[in-house]
Amino acid sequence: MEVENKEWLTWEEIRKRYPEEWVVMGECTLNEFTELVGGVVYHHLKDKHAARKLWGPIGGISACRWTGEHFGLYSHLGTEYEDSKKTPARD
Numbered sequence: 001m002e003v004e005n006k007e008w009l010t011w012e013e014i015r016k017r018y019p020e021e022w023v024v025m026g027e028c029t030l031n032e033f034t035e036l037v038g039g040v041v042y043h044h045l046k047d048k049h050a051a052r053k054l055w056g057p058i059g060g061i062s063a064c065r066w067t068g069e070h071f072g073l074y075s076h077l078g079t080e081y082e083d084s085k086k087t088p089a090r091d
Helices: 011-017 048-055
Strands: 008-010 022-030 036-045 061-066 079-083
Touching: 008 011, 011 036, 022 048, 036 048, 036 061, 048 061
Parallel strands: none
Antiparallel strands: 008 036, 022 036, 022 061, 061 079
């Protein structure tokens, strides 16, 4: 998948540039605590379900994440990562 402007941004830069949106990122970098440091934004949308569909074809370490505030019990579900080189064990 080609990105017109393949600019690597920190998570804070992404949040400022795309407020209150779902971002689909590739080439993600995680720190030693597996927290998102940054990546290349492939898509940014208001619709979570549309973002998840676009996230599927991205290889490598990728993420689909909400840039706005998280509220409630399931707020941690605003971040999802995938490493296409690894196949996690699933129950």
